[in-house]
Amino acid sequence: MRVIICGAGRVGQGIARRLAKENHDIVMIDQDARLIDIVQTELDVRGVQGHAGHPNVLLAAGGEACDMIIAVTYSDEINMVICQVADTLFNIPTKIARIRAQQYLESSWRQLFSRDGLGIDLVISPELEVGDAILQRFKTPGAVMSVSFGRGDVQLIGIEVLPDSPVLDTALDQLQGLFPSLNARVVGISRNEHVFAPRGNDNLKVGDTAYVAVLKSHAHRLNSIFNRPEAETRRVVIVGGGNVGLYVAKGLEKQSGVRVRVIEADITQAEHAVSELSRTIVIHGDGLTREILEESDAPTADLVIATTHDDKTNILISKLSKQMGTKRALALVNAPELAQLAREMKLDAVLDPRALTVSRILMKMRRGRILALQSLEDGAAEIAEGVTLETSPLIGKSLGYDDLPKGITAAAILRDGEVIFATPEVRPRANDHVLLFYETTMTSKVEQFFRVSADFF
Structure with missing residues (x-):
């Protein structure tokens, strides 16, 4: 498939890296010559420097023979224009736009992206997707990942196999007999940086990540069977009051018995968070300092979520919080090399927006x-x-x-x-x-x- 990616920043590069592995023909457009040099050197893509909303630039990128265009520039409005130009002048079949401003995504304005509107086939909002993933993870505290299917009826949960787990060294096709009342099935195993779909005589070993499909109502039982009993999460500290942190805080406010505190370094953003939240305490300060973490009660928190715009800061905040006594820490990490480092540092969970x-x-x-x-x-x-x-x-x-x-x-x-x-x-x-x-x-x-x-x- 021929794909044009508009925007060679962090998100665009992540998409290009993944699609290049599938041998798609990829062209990236960006106004920054430095970014174009980077993607052409590090990724198997062709680069075009220029404004992706300009017809002559899209033509130079091969717009007349393109199957899909993905607009992930810094600007929502530019992404919309790119898709409109791609549709009107080049009749590109599939148009995808990243939209960050929540005002555009309200259900009242849904027709904006329809065929009669801008003609955008898929709108992606990484902040909302990440926020939903964090809230999903909140419901399955023992998991390293969790995602829902079938209108939420089935969850795929990634869970680490511990040394004293009762499922160790048991053939997978025998697990149903051991736990007949559990509606679940091991469908994948990650072992020594290799993931595979198992056969019936395969078994789980210490250190594996087991990917288990489970009925939503049985998810908590799954934790105990894997010998990871987790108390309910009641006290949460969110470091970073931007789009992701604010979205998660709003979601947690709707859950009874959950106390949330948000740390935000930027005073303007902190004041905005105060105006948007009703039951959450907002603390202005640097979440990478012990004093601010102590003020937020992070040492006694059930969960610290680091959602700043900097991967390294998120990793360090999570590690520091764990050292201070936080039960679990979740870090938002975009760069794949840093995500691996975070896992080696034994953080409880790493969330990758690119994925x-x-x-x-x-x-x-x-x-x-x-x-x-x-x-x-x-x-x-x-x-x-x-x-x-x-x-x-x-x-x-x-x-x-x-x-x-x-x-x-x-x-x-x-x-x-x-x-x-x-x-x-x-x-x-x-x-x-x-x-x-x-x-x-x-x-x-x-x-x-x-x-x-x-x-x-």
């Missing part, structure tokens, strides 16, 4: 009826929810660990409001929503499962 943004874009790029998708382990694996059409090769096929091609594991079927976890006895029907975990080398095979066969016509 959330890329997942939304990949969903638009995948062929077939794929309704939801999450990229995992820096693109090494994915989990997708797709619809089985009448000609799908999945229909009638057994969904045991060893029944699908190697590299693919079935998680569950969502049928008529019911969640049916995969077993050798479960077989998909037409129009089922099937949740599959797969190594990205098996992407084309998964796409075939959710495509209409040519024989159908």
Whole structure:
């Protein structure tokens, strides 16, 4: 696929790096010559210097033969104009824009991005996506990651396997017999920086990250089975009162019994946070200092969330908070090399905004009826929810660990409001929503499962 990415900053580079791994033909546009030099040197992309909203610049980037344009410049308005020019002058099929200002995203103005409006096919708001991911993580405190599928009925949870866990060294196809009342299924394993879709005789080892699909109402039980009992999170400190921090604080204010404090270094932003929040204490100061963390009661907090605009600061805040007594710390980290460093520093959780943004874009790029998708382990694996059409090769096929091609594991079927976890006895029907975990080398095979066969016509 031919893709133009407008904006060669942190978000644009993250998207380009991920898409380049799939051998897409990528061109990046930016006005900053330095950024263009960086992406052409470090990434397998072509760079064009100029204003991406100008028709001649889009033409030089190959707009007349482009399949998708992704506008992630610093300006919402420029991103909108880029998509409008791409649609009107170049008829580019798929147009994606990053929109940060919440005013544009209110439901009252939804028609702005419709076919009769700006013609934007997908609006991405990394701040909202990150905020939702943090709130989701708040509900599953023992997990290193958590994402929902099937209107929230099923969660995919990443959870570390501890030395005294009762699931150690047990073949995966025997786990259901050990915990018959638990609606869950291990669908992926990350071990020694390698992630794979397991077979039935595989087992979990100490230090693994197990990716488990679980019924939402059983998520808390899963923690205890993996021997990670977690008390409810009641006291939260958020460092960074920008878009992400403010969004999370508002979300937590809606939950009863949760006390939230926000630390913000910029006085103007701190005052804005005060005006937007009702039950949250806002502290003006540097969250990287012990005095401010102590003033916010971080040493006795259940959770500290570092959401500043600087990856290194977020990592250091999380580490310092842990040293001072915080039970758990979550850091927002964009740079992949720093994310790995954060994990080596034993932070409880690292949230990568790039992965959330890329997942939304990949969903638009995948062929077939794929309704939801999450990229995992820096693109090494994915989990997708797709619809089985009448000609799908999945229909009638057994969904045991060893029944699908190697590299693919079935998680569950969502049928008529019911969640049916995969077993050798479960077989998909037409129009089922099937949740599959797969190594990205098996992407084309998964796409075939959710495509209409040519024989159908």
